[in-house]
Amino acid sequence: MKTIKLIFAIMAAMVLAVSCGQKKAQKVLVLYYSQTDNTKLVAEDIAGKLGADIERIEAVNPYDGDFMQTIERCMQERKDGVIPEIMPLKSKIAKYDVIFIGYPIWFGTYAPPITKFLQEVDLSEKIVVPFCTFGSGGLESSMADLVNVQPNAQIIAGYGVRAARLDAMPAEVDQFLKENGFISGEYVKLGAFPEPHEVSEAETAIFDAATGDYPMMHAKAKMVATREIPNGTEYFFIAEDQPREAREDMPPAGELQVYVNVVGDEKPVFTKVVR
Ligand SMILES: Cc1cc2nc3c(=O)[nH]c(=O)nc-3n(C[C@H](O)[C@H](O)[C@H](O)COP(=O)(O)O)c2cc1C
Numbered sequence: 001m002k003t004i005k006l007i008f009a010i011m012a013a014m015v016l017a018v019s020c021g022q023k024k025a026q027k028v029l030v031l032y033y034s035q036t037d038n039t040k041l042v043a044e045d046i047a048g049k050l051g052a053d054i055e056r057i058e059a060v061n062p063y064d065g066d067f068m069q070t071i072e073r074c075m076q077e078r079k080d081g082v083i084p085e086i087m088p089l090k091s092k093i094a095k096y097d098v099i100f101i102g103y104p105i106w107f108g109t110y111a112p113p114i115t116k117f118l119q120e121v122d123l124s125e126k127i128v129v130p131f132c133t134f135g136s137g138g139l140e141s142s143m144a145d146l147v148n149v150q151p152n153a154q155i156i157a158g159y160g161v162r163a164a165r166l167d168a169m170p171a172e173v174d175q176f177l178k179e180n181g182f183i184s185g186e187y188v189k190l191g192a193f194p195e196p197h198e199v200s201e202a203e204t205a206i207f208d209a210a211t212g213d214y215p216m217m218h219a220k221a222k223m224v225a226t227r228e229i230p231n232g233t234e235y236f237f238i239a240e241d242q243p244r245e246a247r248e249d250m251p252p253a254g255e256l257q258v259y260v261n262v263v264g265d266e267k268p269v270f271t272k273v274v275r
Contacts, residue, residue, distance in 0.1 A: 026127075028052035028182075029091055032102030033113040035063050035070065038133040038163045043102045045173050046131065050182060052100070053091060059113045060085040074106060086116045098127040098182075101146075105138030105160075108275070109145045118146065123153035129180070130158035133166070136216055137273035156180060160272060188229075193236045196223035207237050210260040210268035217273065218242040219256055232263035234271075 030052050032043035040056065047054035061084060063070050077084065093099065101117075103110040110118075110132070130146055132139055139160030147155055159176045161169050178187035199207070199221045207221035219239040226235050236259055243253040257274040 026097040027095055028098040028100065029093070029096040030054040030100040030102065031057060031089075031091070031117070032100075032131075033057040033059075033104070033111055033117075034102070035104060035111065038166060039102045039104050039131075041166060042131055042133060042159075042161065042169055042173065043100070045170055046100055046102075046177070049173065049177055053096075055089060055091045057089070057113050057117055058087040059116075060087060063111075074112065077112065078107070083116050083119065084112050086113050086120075089117075093121055093123070093126075096126070098129065099123060100129045100131060102131045103142070105132055105134035105142060108138050109142045118149045123150045126153050128153040128155045130155065132158070132160045133163050134160060134272075135163060136214065136270075137162075137275065139272065140274050162271065165269065165271065190229060190234075191227050193225040193227050196225040196236065196238055198222070199224045199237070203235065203237075206235060206260060206262060206268045207239065207258065210270040211258060214270070217256070217258075219258065221258075229261065229263075232261060235260040235262065235268075 028050050030043050030047040030050070032039050032054075034040040034043070034056065043054060043056075046052070063073065063084075065073060076082075101110075101114065103114045106112065109115075110130075128146070128150065130139070130143055132142060137160070139158055143155065143158060146153075159173065161172060174183075174185075175187050177183045178185050203224050204221050207219075207224075211217050211219060219241045221237045221239045223238040224235055226233050228234075236257065239256045239258050241253045241256050254275070259271045259273075260268050261271055262268045
């Protein structure tokens with residue numbers, strides 16, 4: 001009898017030890033808005049890797065025009081202070097610990113259906129992970145807006161990718177999810193950039209090759225720092241965008257930070273611009 005009691009006591013202690021040692025599994029929801037399905041691809045990749053629930057946010061009056069029609073509708077709405085209504089969400093936010101929020105960058109921040117969502121929801125105490133797609137950049141500025149409107153959420157520095165670099169996205173998402181502890185596994189820990197120095201001719205040529213055919217930027221590289229990345233080098237340029245005619249649908253002139261990857265013999269590509 002004593003032996004049986006002892007066995008039960010040991011088993012109970014083992015169950016307790018296991019349950020105390022285990023972190024409660026976090027419930028994760030991936031929510032996103034996407035007009036032309038770039039952000040949808042990222043959302044599906046993240047949800048697939050995490051086994052998370054996923055839902056697309058829809059505008060009641062969808063943005064279903066082409067690029068210029070969307071720009072024009074959006075500019076008019078901004079002028080009129082209109083934020084479009086969205087369809088009610090099926091997901092119950094209260095059920096989740098972690099919310100990934102995905103969006104395309106429109107005019108330097110999240111697209112208006114996300115503005116509406118963030119007005120209607122309270123993300124206090126939730127872990128919030130922004131992710132986005134863009135022509136040239138906007139992760140940092142959209143994150144600053146997100147912090148302003150949801151000051152009590154625990155917002156993690158997010159992931160952003162250019163629409164032109166979606167091929168690189170699955171590997172970058174893998175690295176991002178590992179770095180932030182959402183999945184386990186080996187990943188490359190990148191070193192910090194050293195202090196920038198004045199650009200050389202060769203570095204200017206790399207900058208020009210990476211940015212020259214991008215119509216929204218007419219910039220001149222001034223300073224640079226580099227660090228090693230898998231199979232190549234990442235350049236962090238400080239550049240000056242040249243003044244041009246002021247237009248609401250064009251980014252302003254001024255100082256830019258431009259990140260450029262050079263991998264093997266491939267043409268240099270810029271990965272993001274921070275304005
Ligand atoms: C109205 C509008 C405004 C945009 N503004 C920006 C911008 O400010 N900066 C940028 O880098 N890209 C901008 N873009 C490009 C989109 O962010 C990019 O194409 C994105 O990948 C689209 O994502 P989606 O396919 O999920 O809708 C804009 C696109 C549209 C339609």
